[in-house]
């Protein structure tokens with residue numbers, strides 16, 4: 420008799436994901452996991468910005484038992500931070516090592532190029548691509564493919580100037596997206612009509628965002644001691 424698949428566990432998924440370099444923290448991985456694991460069988464998640472697959476593995480592990488699909492969108496741009504073809508090779512190796520080849524579908528292109536012509540629905544949207552205002556503005560438009568109540572998880576939401584400005588301009592006054600909660604800079608929104616208090620909670624995060632921007636400025640000025648006064652004890656940007 421075949422053994423039933425074991426229940427998916429965040430701890431096991433995180434142990435695997437944490438072997439892959441990237442920026443996702445455990446609490447942020449858990450927020451993503453909680454949204455993915457509750458999706459119905461056969462669900463699809465669309466991820467913008469996969470890098471070496473740290474977040475992709477969390478999503479893939481959450482969907483594996485239910486026969487779901489993660490569409491991973493990343494052009495693997497050349498650059499100091501994210502690095503070209505070798506990053507794609509690392510991504511593919513990491514997905515294969517996790518046994519997720521049947522779950523993860525890679526679309527190696529820019530989200531901004533794909534967005535106007537995309538016509539496949541999905542159940543959860545994860546935005547962690549380029550963090551400038553214009554790209555995030557375009558990435559937020561992908562939510563039109565979500566069902567009512569579908570989750571939108573955004574990394575660096577309140578730690579990057581471009582992302583937060585796009586949220587203020589395109590989410591704060593929108594009538595189809597509501598802010599729910601965050602783990603550090605990773606925020607969860609939902610495709611639904613927002614209440615006034617949902618909008619006010621976006622505004623209530625602004626002091627924290629300003630603190631993160633100020634910390635980044637001190638880090639650029641190599642003033643780590645001053646950044647420490649703001650409770651940030653790391654050479655890396657807050658996220």
Ligand SMILES: C[S@@+](CC[C@H](N)C(=O)[O-])C[C@H]1O[C@@H](n2cnc3c(N)ncnc32)[C@H](O)[C@@H]1O
Nearest residue numbers: 441468469470473474493496529530547548549
């Ligand atoms: C912060 S990393 C993603 C990290 C990844 N989610 C993780 O957990 O490790 C950002 C990624 O976005 C990709 N990227 C940049 N512009 C993009 C775009 N327009 N569409 C999709 N991905 C993009 C970069 O190639 C890079 O791999």
